């Protein structure tokens with residue numbers, strides 16, 4: 106397939122191209138055009154023109170557009186899944202699951218468009234309000250700049266594009282340099298679905314130049330970013346008065362109480378800790394298990410993790426493939442070694458072959474190690490024992506992140522005690538932090554971010570209320 110840059114309804118070639126490689130074995134899979142700041146300017150102008158059209162579309166028209174995009178994504182499911190698997194290196198079964206989640210995100214965006222409304226303001230409750238009627242309507246912001254990471258290149262894009270279109274905005278998108286293929290394919294179906302030219306523009310290229318140009322562009326009204334904390338911090342510092350939402354990292358924790366149903370918990374910890382080799386912002390990274398059941402839990406987890414199939418991402422049987430780069434795998438290996446040197450015990454796995462890390466489990470991991478405090482983004486999980494639930498909650502809260510956390514218990518009061526005390530954007534009772542349904546409100550506290558996604562919530566971020574007040 107030839108990839109071209111979709112800007113203003115045209116498909117552009119660029120002077121330079123970039124080779125996209127399969128992270129698993131570094132084999133070349135595609136040549137993509139490489140954008141630059143001048144193309145960002147061109148894309149922003151095209152988006153402004155499209156925004157002027159889209160703001161006059163009714164909620165019904167925007168919802169129908171999103172439904173048509175969903176129908177085309179369903180038609181092209183196989184092609185999208187292959188592209189996502191190749192660019193990310195995730196197993197094909199997980200890539201298919203990402204496309205299916207993308208469909209849910211589009212469906213939720215279409216519903217969000219149909220339900221978008223303002224409210225009646227009880228203006229005569231104010232002493233000066235007599236004789237007046239007031240209401241708000243929701244209006245689009247205009248042009249939304251979206252910047253996405255490598256790990257869920259299709260669904261995370263749809264989490265921004267869907268609500269942006271639902272709210273009547275146009276978009277300029279800077280995907281991750283490593284994973285631009287699904288975005289370039291998505292632009293084809295957005296056009297085929299009948300979006301105005303320039304409604305969805307993609308500019309590939311490095312974050313340092315192309316991303317920065319988008320963040321600083323005076324023609325952009327809002328930046329919605331998903332990625333790491335350092336880049337999120339830099340974006341917020343440079344965005345000026347633009348609205349900014351940030352979906353950042355995490356180091357997901359789950360508490361396993363003595364009465365937990367381990368038959369349910371162990372497979373979910375495996376799914377949450379090792380899915381896409383742990384490269385999800387809500388992966389299970391830290392398990393705090395009550396000391397009375399710790400040995401039993403560890404034995405069961407080791408047995409389950411040692412059964413995971415490691416292999417080429419295109420193989421139907423592969424459950425673990427590679428990390429995104431060799432450097433990322435080297436970093437995970439280094440943090441694991443450092444934790445072991447500081448006293449952690451490696452129960453299984455952790456060794457590296459090129460960009461692939463064999464799924465691993467550590468225990469007795471020092472709480473002040475990078476393995477526990479930072480975001481690992483690899484297929485290893487720490488299992489530490491605790492005696493007292495309050496102490497476990499303190500440990501969950503003891504890092505700078507706060508995206509989602511989980512607790513397994515049959516005890517309602519303890520479950521809600523944890524839910525109230527844990528500082529995170531979401532607490533999952535009898536589940537791992539990795540659970541996400543695409544319609545739910547999703548986002549972080551502390552350094553995990555600002556703002557909420559989930560189309561119904563994101564569309565509020567991407568529109569603003571306008572007051573209309575009538576004086577009789």
Ligand code: NAP
Pocket residue numbers: 252253254255256257261279280281282283310311312313315316317320331332333334336337339340352353354355385386480508548549553554
């Ligand atoms: P990243 O390094 O922060 O990159 C994210 C995006 O920002 C990429 O498109 C990158 O471009 C771009 N970028 C880099 N520097 C920039 C700059 N100075 N100005 C503007 N844009 C810039 O993140 P990643 O490694 O791709 O993804 C992993 C991170 O994303 C993890 O921390 C993970 O937790 C987080 N994440 C969060 C969520 C959530 O919903 N909270 C979901 C998924 C992932 P390049 O192509 O040049 O790198």
